[in-house]
Amino acid sequence: MSSKYAGVFVRTVAVVGVAAAVGITIGAANMIESEAAARPQVKAVAAASQQPTTPPSTPATHPAATAKVVYFTFDDGPDPAWTPQILDILARNDAKATFFELGQMADRHPELHDAVLAAGHAIGSQSYSHPQLTKISAAKRHREITGGPASKCFRPPYGAENAQVKAEIKAAGMKPVLWDVDSLDWTMPGVDAIVTNILTTVHSGSVVLMHDAGGNRSQTVAALEKVLPILAAKGYTFAALDC
Numbered sequence: 001m002s003s004k005y006a007g008v009f010v011r012t013v014a015v016v017g018v019a020a021a022v023g024i025t026i027g028a029a030n031m032i033e034s035e036a037a038a039r040p041q042v043k044a045v046a047a048a049s050q051q052p053t054t055p056p057s058t059p060a061t062h063p064a065a066t067a068k069v070v071y072f073t074f075d076d077g078p079d080p081a082w083t084p085q086i087l088d089i090l091a092r093n094d095a096k097a098t099f100f101e102l103g104q105m106a107d108r109h110p111e112l113h114d115a116v117l118a119a120g121h122a123i124g125s126q127s128y129s130h131p132q133l134t135k136i137s138a139a140k141r142h143r144e145i146t147g148g149p150a151s152k153c154f155r156p157p158y159g160a161e162n163a164q165v166k167a168e169i170k171a172a173g174m175k176p177v178l179w180d181v182d183s184l185d186w187t188m189p190g191v192d193a194i195v196t197n198i199l200t201t202v203h204s205g206s207v208v209l210m211h212d213a214g215g216n217r218s219q220t221v222a223a224l225e226k227v228l229p230i231l232a233a234k235g236y237t238f239a240a241l242d243c
C-alpha cells in the first residue's frame with residue numbers, strides 16, 4: 001500500500017501550487033522536497049512512454065494525482081484548555097495538522113508541546129510573545145524571531161511582515177508560512193459561521209488558520225468537530241506542513 005508515499009507526493013505538489021496561486025511564501029526547502037518527491041513519478045511516466053509494448057494494465061494516472069489535502073493550522077498555543085481537545089478531535093478524524101506555537105506558551109506547557117509532536121503533528125513558530133514584528137525595535141524583533149519553538153516554519157503574528165522581517169526569518173533558518181483560508185475563529189462569529197468560512201473558501205492545498213489559544217476557543221473546537229467529517233466526505237485528507 002503506497003498511500004503514505006502518495007500523501008507526501010500530493011502534499012508537496014499542493015503546497016507549491018498554493019504558493020503560486022495565493023502568494024504564500026514557501027522557502028527553498030519545500031521546493032527542493034517537491035522536486036525530489038515528483039521526480040520518481042516523472043521517471044516512471046517517461047519509462048512507460050519509452051516501452052510501448054508494455055501492456056496497458058496499469059492506469060496512466062497515479063491515484064495520488066486525484067487526492068485532495070488540507071493543512072489545518074492552530075496558532076498561539078499550546079493551551080491546556082483547548083489544545084488537548086483539538087488533539088483529540090484530530091486523532092478521531094485521522095487528521096494531522098500544524099501548531100504555530102508561541103515560545104512563551106511552549107515554555108509554560110512543555111508537556112503539551114511534547115504531546116503535539118508525539119501525535120505526529122508539526123510545530124511551527126509564531127515568535128516568543130506574539131508582538132507585531134513590523135512595529136518593534138530590531139533587537140526585540142531578533143529576540144522574538146529566534147525565541148520561538150524550534151521549527152523550519154515561522155508565522156509572523158497577525159501575518160505582519162516586511163522585507164526586514166522576512167530576511168530575519170530566513171536568516172534564522174526558517175521560511176515564512178501564512179495561510180489562504182482564514183476561519184475567522186478568533187472573532188468568535190459562531191460555530192456555523194466558522195464552518196461556512198472554511199467550506200466556502202477551501203480547496204486542495206489550502207492552509208487553514210485557526211487558534212488553540214488566545215481566548216475562549218470553544219467555537220473553534222466545535223467547528224473543527226463539524227468540519228473535518230464534512231471535508232473527509234468530500235475526499236479531503238488532512239496533513240501536517242513540512243516544518
Ligand SMILES: [Zn+2]
Binds near residue numbers: 075126130
Ligand atoms: Zn497568533
